[in-house]
Amino acid sequence: MQSSALQQLDLFKQASSHSLNQLSQAFKRHFYKKNTLLLDHHTLALTFLYVINGWVKLFKENANGEEIVIDVLTKGHYCGDEFLFQAEETDTYSAQSISDVEVITLPLATLKRLLRSDNGLSIGFLEQSLKKRRNMYVETEHLNMKNAMQRIGCFILRLCDQHNGQKLTIHLPYDKVLLAARLGMRAETFSRALKKLSKECSLKIHDQAVEIACRDQLVHYVCPSCSKTFPCETVPKAFRI
Amino acid sequence: MQSSALQQLDLFKQASSHSLNQLSQAFKRHFYKKNTLLLDHHTLALTFLYVINGWVKLFKENANGEEIVIDVLTKGHYCGDEFLFQAEETDTYSAQSISDVEVITLPLATLKRLLRSDNGLSIGFLEQSLKKRRNMYVETEHLNMKNAMQRIGCFILRLCDQHNGQKLTIHLPYDKVLLAARLGMRAETFSRALKKLSKECSLKIHDQAVEIACRDQLVHYVCPSCSKTFPCETVPKAFRI
DNA sequence: CGAAACCTTGACAATGTTCAATCACTGTGG
DNA sequence: CCACAGTGATTGAACATTGTCAAGGTTTCG
Numbered sequence: 001m002q003s004s005a006l007q008q009l010d011l012f013k014q015a016s017s018h019s020l021n022q023l024s025q026a027f028k029r030h031f032y033k034k035n036t037l038l039l040d041h042h043t044l045a046l047t048f049l050y051v052i053n054g055w056v057k058l059f060k061e062n063a064n065g066e067e068i069v070i071d072v073l074t075k076g077h078y079c080g081d082e083f084l085f086q087a088e089e090t091d092t093y094s095a096q097s098i099s100d101v102e103v104i105t106l107p108l109a110t111l112k113r114l115l116r117s118d119n120g121l122s123i124g125f126l127e128q129s130l131k132k133r134r135n136m137y138v139e140t141e142h143l144n145m146k147n148a149m150q151r152i153g154c155f156i157l158r159l160c161d162q163h164n165g166q167k168l169t170i171h172l173p174y175d176k177v178l179l180a181a182r183l184g185m186r187a188e189t190f191s192r193a194l195k196k197l198s199k200e201c202s203l204k205i206h207d208q209a210v211e212i213a214c215r216d217q218l219v220h221y222v223c224p225s226c227s228k229t230f231p232c233e234t235v236p237k238a239f240r241i
Numbered sequence: 242m243q244s245s246a247l248q249q250l251d252l253f254k255q256a257s258s259h260s261l262n263q264l265s266q267a268f269k270r271h272f273y274k275k276n277t278l279l280l281d282h283h284t285l286a287l288t289f290l291y292v293i294n295g296w297v298k299l300f301k302e303n304a305n306g307e308e309i310v311i312d313v314l315t316k317g318h319y320c321g322d323e324f325l326f327q328a329e330e331t332d333t334y335s336a337q338s339i340s341d342v343e344v345i346t347l348p349l350a351t352l353k354r355l356l357r358s359d360n361g362l363s364i365g366f367l368e369q370s371l372k373k374r375r376n377m378y379v380e381t382e383h384l385n386m387k388n389a390m391q392r393i394g395c396f397i398l399r400l401c402d403q404h405n406g407q408k409l410t411i412h413l414p415y416d417k418v419l420l421a422a423r424l425g426m427r428a429e430t431f432s433r434a435l436k437k438l439s440k441e442c443s444l445k446i447h448d449q450a451v452e453i454a455c456r457d458q459l460v461h462y463v464c465p466s467c468s469k470t471f472p473c474e475t476v477p478k479a480f481r482i
Numbered sequence: 483c484g485a486a487a488c489c490t491t492g493a494c495a496a497t498g499t500t501c502a503a504t505c506a507c508t509g510t511g512g
Numbered sequence: 513c514c515a516c517a518g519t520g521a522t523t524g525a526a527c528a529t530t531g532t533c534a535a536g537g538t539t540t541c542g
Contacts, residue, residue: 062386063465070378082375085368091375091468115367119360122367126356127326129370134323134332136377137311143384144425145303147497177520184385189498191522207521224304227332388529418488430530432490448489 011050011078011128014120022114027104032097039080039105041092047105050078054101055174060093069181072098072174081125084108084115098174138228143184145225148193151183153201153222156210157230166215172208197221252291252319252369255361263355268345273338280321280346282333288346291319295342296415301334310422313339313415322366325349325356339415379469384425386466389434392424394442394463397451398471407456413449438462 003020006012006027012020029052032038039047041060049056051073058070058079070093073079083092115122142151159170172179180190194205201218204211212218219230226232244261247253247268253261270293273279280288282301290297292314299311299320311334314320324333356363383392400411413420421431435446442459445452453459460471467473 060468062468068382068386068468082371082378084371086371086375091379115364116360119357119363122360122363123356126363126367126370129367129374130323130325130327133370133374133377134327136374136381137323138332140377140381140384141309143381145309175520186499187521188500188523193498195522227301227303227309416488427531428489429491429532434530436490 009050009076011124012121014124015114016118016120019114019118019121022110023106026110027106029102029104032101032103034097034099034101036097038095038097038101038103041094042089044080044095045083045086045089045092046080046108048078048080048108048111049095050104050106051075052102052104054097054099054103056101056103057096057098057178058093059096067181069178072178072182074173080108081111081129084112098178138232141227146222148183148185148189149197149200150222150225151185152190152194153197153218154226155179155183156203156212157215157218157222158232160212160215160231167213168215169209169211172210250291250317252365253362255365257359257361260355260359260362263351264347267351268347270343270345273342273344275338275340275342277338279336279338279342279344282335283330285321285336286324286327286330286333287321287349289319289321289349289352290336291345291347292316293343293345295338295340295344297342297344298337298339298419299334300337308422310419313419313423315414319369321349322352322370325353339419379473382468387463389424389426389430390438390441391463391466392426393431393435394438394459395467396420396424397444397453398456398459398463399473401453401456408454409456410450410452413451 003017003024006020006024007015012023015023030038038056039049053075056073056077058073059067060070062068071077071079073095079095083089115125142154146154156170159173160168176190176194177187180187183190185193197203198205198210201221202213203218204213223230244258244265247261247265248256253264256264271279279297280290294316297314297318299314300308301311303309312320314336320336324330356366383395387395397411400414401409417431417435418428421428424431426434438444439446439451442462443454444459445454464471
């Protein structure tokens with residue numbers, strides 16, 4: 001990892017050159033195959049994880065042994081930072097690749113040491129953490145205000161490049177079981193809701209491909225229940241940090 | 242606001258004495274009556290708000306004009322920080338007192354200026370922001386995993402001083418309509434669920450008072466669906482035998 | 483006093499979950 | 513190469529939970 005490459009990232013763009021050098025040496029770069037456990041819940045609480053390419057599932061188990069999906073990360077996303085100043089290992093989770101991935105890792109202890117002496121680095125992490133919180137507020141609102149069909153529609157809309165014309169085809173970035181969990185519903189509910197949504201909004205579904213005849217029709221169904229207007233984000237959710 | 246008092250707060254405990262002095266001069270202290278609009282959604286995006294005493298509701302309206310409760314703050318809680326580095330005024334909300342309150346406010350611009358030159362201050366804000374995010378993960382999990390009765394029970398348990406004995410009486414800190422919204426359900430659902438919970442777990446409800454005959458009974462009903470164990474704050478499940 | 487807010491209750495509708503069955507597809511070992 | 517197991521996906525039927533609407537009681541406050 002070049003320190004110049006690091007500086008391109010929002011997280012590090014205000015970091016000192018000393019920090020960037022230290023970081024570029026301390027980071028480890030990894031390539032993993034699909035379905036590999038990247039970090040177990042012990043290690044994750046000690047490690048900063050940044051996704052360069054591919055998709056990563058964050059998950060834990062509840063008391064009944066069922067899997068809870070915390071989040072799904074891709075290019076530009078990261079995790080583990082929330083345990084920086086947390087002594088006890090609690091509320092942690094594991095990370096698993098759901099595609100071939102390229103990631104970088106760094107011991108939180110190293111990061112913490114650098115943060116202590118580099119205000120630019122601290123501010124970068126603060127800024128991104130605040131952004132994550134704003135995103136979480138939106139997600140919570142969606143979970144409360146939107147039904148299954150609307151949440152799926154919202155996810156699809158966020159995959160549309162906003163500069164595209166009306167008619168377009170997008171591809172669901174990972175399997176439907178996981179997507180259902182990510183959107184807070186069961187696989188069966190997802191299957192039915194997607195089918196219903198496709199009738200309602202003139203979509204054609206072929207496996208992972210979603211053909212959208214008229215984007216505005218989808219917007220009209222999905223967005224009224226929301227405090228934002230489409231396009232919600234310049235960059236689709238998948239590529240947000 | 243004395244700078245020595247400020248330093249007692251987790252947010253500011255690592256701040257430089259220069260920052261503390263600046264802050265203690267820039268802060269404004271306010272006393273408001275119940276049901277006062279403290280900050281509208283424009284002002285809130287420009288203001289740091291810290292609650293000294295009393296209760297504050299954060300809310301906005303959705304497209305249908307219904308109120309969405311974002312959060313309810315009390316002593317030691319704060320908000321507005323998430324707009325520190327956000328140029329556009331989006332996803333904002335308003336703040337209203339729901340009891341007589343004492344709060345302090347500070348323009349975010351001032352805070353931002355101080356953060357730039359005080360790494361201790363930045364780290365304080367980062368640390369608290371990460372803590373908020375960990376709390377939000379727990380809340381999201383609860384919303385997904387717990388039903389109405391369990392969410393109410395969990396809220397009640399968190400009001401119990403963990404060192405109390407089995408039998409105790411707690412008081413709901415604000416009205417049930419708001420509490421229902423805070424817990425992500427309708428007032429009617431709250432009413433029925435609380436009644437059902439009180440039968441299930443030997444509670445006696447008189448208006449705002451909740452008499453708990455056996456706290457463990459409540460724990461037994463509420464906590465199995467959760468990755469934490471009661472008392473939630475201290476003992477991670479990982480260390481149970 | 484009267485209006486408004488708070489709270490509860492009943493009947494019913496909407497939404498999502500659970501369970502069981504089925505099918506297609508993929509990768510593995512014999 | 514085929515049989516087979518496992519995963520992903522869909523569907524139906526029964527069920528559970530929560531929301532909606534309407535009504536009525538209580539409290540609060542001007």
